[in-house]
Amino acid sequence: MPIQPAPPSPTAGSGQEAETVLVEHYGRLVRIAYLVLPPRTGGHGRVLAAHRVVQRSLPRAGAGDDGYTGIRARVLDAALRADRRRLPRAALPLVLGLRLSPSVGGADGLSAAQALAGLPAPARAALALSVVDRLPDQEITAALAGAGVPDPAAALRAAAGVRQTLDGAAESVLRTAEFDPGRVLLHPTDLLRRRTRRRIATASAATLLAVTAVLVTGAYGGGTEQRGASGPPGVAAAAAALDPAGLRSAPAERWADTARVDFSVWPARGERRADRALLGRALRAWGGAGSAVRVTPSAGTGSEPPAAPPSLLFAGDVDGAAVVLLHDGLRVARYAEPLNGGGSAVLDLARTDRADVTTAAAVVVSRTPDGTRYLLAPWIAEAGTRDLLRPADPTRRLATPGGLTPRLANPAAGGCAAWPVLSLRSSARIVEQHSFLLTDLGELTPVHLTHTPAPGAGAPARQPREATGPSGLAAWARTACTLGGLRGQGVRAVNDWAYARQPLPERAGTATWVCTRADTWAGAGHVTVWFQPPGTGPGSPGTAAAGARDTAACSRFGQHVVAGTKWRAPDGTWWVVAAGSRATARLSVAGGGADGPTAAVRVSRATPVKVTAFHADGSPFTPPGAPTD
Structure with a gap:
């Protein structure tokens, strides 16, 4: 009605x-x-x-x-x-x-x-x-x-x-x-x-239902539906969802004429997209049939079967495995079984609700010790790869027949001699010259990297932008190696926000204060605030001055941030330095303070760091993760 x-x-x-x-x-x-x-x-x-x-x-x-x-x-x-x-x-x-x-x-x-x-x-x-x-x-x-x-x-x-x-x-x-x-x-x-x-x-x-009808009989079961030991949940809709004949597929050009550019408009691709037997095995694995299939959901992702027939994104042979990619509106599923009959099949699941033109731009099709291969969205017009630790180097173009990339080097799990990323550009049919960066953090969907530049004098507040320009590449060259700590946490996007610049005492140059925020698909945000003194280069993120998990800090819902740390000047003296975001009117630091968004107080080496910032109306705020009174 x-x-x-x-x-x-x-x-x-x-x-x-x-x-x-x-x-x-x-x-x-x-x-x-x-x-x-x-x-x-x-x-x-x-x-x-x-x-x-x-x-x-x-x-x-x-x-x-x-x-x-x-x-x-x-x-x-x-x-x-x-x-x-x-x-x-x-x-x-x-x-x-x-x-x-x-x-x-x-x-x-x-x-x-x-x-x-x-x-x-x-x-x-x-x-x-x-x-x-x-x-x-x-x-x-x-x-x-x-x-x-x-x-x-x-x-x-x-x-x-x-x-x-x-x-x-x-x-x-x-x-x-x-x-x-x-x-x-x-x-x-x-x-x-x-x-x-x-x-x-x-x-x-x-x-x-006729709104005035009385439906007479006895209700079947009750409460929350349970998943059977060898099948999907106890509703027929879920059984229908696991029928390969019911798989959906978007028209090939839907992505170019829609206001919703995400996984829902990916067409089905791959030479085995009509292979009912393969598709049936993939769907049964998602439905819970077969204990031999190893199921790996990313953090914050449910492993329950789809409630309705999912969309088929891809089915084909890649790097020695038959691979099927499915999407149920909330998650992407990747089923892979070895072609040579050895080993067991795997099912990877990743949450993708609220995906967009960037976060729905690529999915991992194959990950081996030799590298990772992606399937790119149909709206990707140009693809390349670059090393975040070498911001001056040009992007290396990639050939992507059928949307498949070649195997790309994985970011190192141990050291950090390099940090490869995907550099993608969207088709002009949906957005003009939209280039962006994605990085692999070990899950099914790569992570979108953005950058918010330092505030300019008298300029309005900056907004996150793509990290493809000189300032974004220079910023990520310093913090790239910290991305390894976010592996396996269901991260959707990471933004580097240079929220303050601070002239240091003793004419030691200008430091930058950066808040790195990782947003997960589940909605939680993890932040680390970095103090970056001058004179250090790629791979040197600086000193971690504050941090918190499951916080709104450094997002559009938490735009006020402050942090402080101890810093040793070139002459050997110790200082507590602190900086707040643009709305900071006054800082209280280690028994001293200053008007404005930055402060430096000379201290002994043993002096604890305690920082409180104040807005113009006198209301206080403290660093992310700091206890509140």
């Missing part, structure tokens, strides 16, 4: 009028209930519970407000109570022989579902009222208070945080069919027990 542009005005009346209100706005009420109900109940149980809550919200004659506001209040109260105790399973509606699940969507919907799952029920209720009924904050807090929420303001703040996390897309995403329990997929419940191989495409066809 389509969502109306604004909530209806409350009306009062008889029980018959209340039923009219409920039926008229059934779709809106069921969507609100579905968003508030706990995700742990699973798709089937949550769909039925949403309809159950709304159908039971019809008031008895004379039992209170019969208008929309009163019915919605009863829906909220019941859905919030369901978070604390289980709803009665015998109540109508019930379904026999079928399982229900909302429509399957893309990466934005998956991200929204994950964000909702991390919210407490009152915050989900605040988000539902904001998105579905478009209530102002004051009315949301009043509705939550009426439903017995002890701290409506906190719930509203948590909901606002999720809307910010979704980059303002909450309204559009939460109004899609993925969050509409009135439009569901119907699946049989017993396919796994039958172990049949017949096609079940009709079982996963989308069906619009």
